[in-house]
Amino acid sequence: MYTDIKTILSDAAEKNYAVIATSAINMETARGIITAAAEKNAPVIFLLGQNMMRVHAKAELMIPMIRRLAEYANVPVATCLDHGNDPERLMYAFRNGFSSIMYDGSLLPLEGNIRETRHWAETCHTFGMGIEGELGHVGNAAAGDDANEAAYTNASDAAMFARETGVDCLAVAVGTAHGEYPKGLIPHINFDRIRECKEATGGMPLALHGGSGAGDENIVRAVQAGINKINVVTDVFSACRASLLEDLSANPKIGYIDLMSRMEMAAKHFISHWIDLSGSEGKASGFREKNRIYLLSKKESVGDSE
Numbered sequence: 001m002y003t004d005i006k007t008i009l010s011d012a013a014e015k016n017y018a019v020i021a022t023s024a025i026n027m028e029t030a031r032g033i034i035t036a037a038a039e040k041n042a043p044v045i046f047l048l049g050q051n052m053m054r055v056h057a058k059a060e061l062m063i064p065m066i067r068r069l070a071e072y073a074n075v076p077v078a079t080c081l082d083h084g085n086d087p088e089r090l091m092y093a094f095r096n097g098f099s100s101i102m103y104d105g106s107l108l109p110l111e112g113n114i115r116e117t118r119h120w121a122e123t124c125h126t127f128g129m130g131i132e133g134e135l136g137h138v139g140n141a142a143a144g145d146d147a148n149e150a151a152y153t154n155a156s157d158a159a160m161f162a163r164e165t166g167v168d169c170l171a172v173a174v175g176t177a178h179g180e181y182p183k184g185l186i187p188h189i190n191f192d193r194i195r196e197c198k199e200a201t202g203g204m205p206l207a208l209h210g211g212s213g214a215g216d217e218n219i220v221r222a223v224q225a226g227i228n229k230i231n232v233v234t235d236v237f238s239a240c241r242a243s244l245l246e247d248l249s250a251n252p253k254i255g256y257i258d259l260m261s262r263m264e265m266a267a268k269h270f271i272s273h274w275i276d277l278s279g280s281e282g283k284a285s286g287f288r289e290k291n292r293i294y295l296l297s298k299k300e301s302v303g304d305s306e
């Protein structure tokens, strides 16, 4: 089921769980992620970043493949251009079948962020796509930005941002950061700030970026506080890399197909664990039920007119 983040995340917000949003740059990782989602009967979101697509994972190839896998999986699957702020890349996402975008105006002053995000929200909604915005700024883990409370999301600004932009989901800065944290560091997440943003925005779906290395207990508590989308990228790539390294070290003559299959399994195991943390296991059934009702009612109305 190929869908958009609005459809997926409004269900998550209503039922208080989160959906895993992660990345793949090749078939094996994509299939490992979708297999995990299918086995856990969970929705899942694929993120493709501007640079990731520029240097390697071209949307022309990735999006049709993800859509094809989504057809087989029978769980809701969305795609999302991650941290889009280059109009050329945003238009590229529109042309290439993304179902959603994340517009990142988090480094702009508040008014500029609202103005630009609203513009892209209107464009997305015209084309039936979902959109996420970011308020506050989720920085870089290696630079220690997770602890920069000045960049955390302010709840009353969040209320205004949600109201004035029309986004479907809001990324909040609450104590995590992108990439690898310094060795041994588990970030401190401000759970009260998550609850405040949730309340101020009237229950809007909230996204937590920088999931990698944030600690299992933190993730579970963040979901309980109101997070509905968990971005985790660095660690799924690390799991794939570790699998390759381990297999090649143990057996340098390992066959290429075997090597790739084992990497796919590593991605699958990693995502299965994160689905467990997110509370999204089993949640795809609700979507199938809604879809079935829609199909039945369409069929009935055809019958009525005959």
Ligand code: 13P
Binding pocket: 047, 082, 083, 177, 178, 179, 180, 208, 209, 210, 211, 212, 231, 232, 233, 234, 235
């Ligand atoms: P990590 O790579 O730190 O998991 O962050 C991913 C992310 O937030 C992508 O937007």
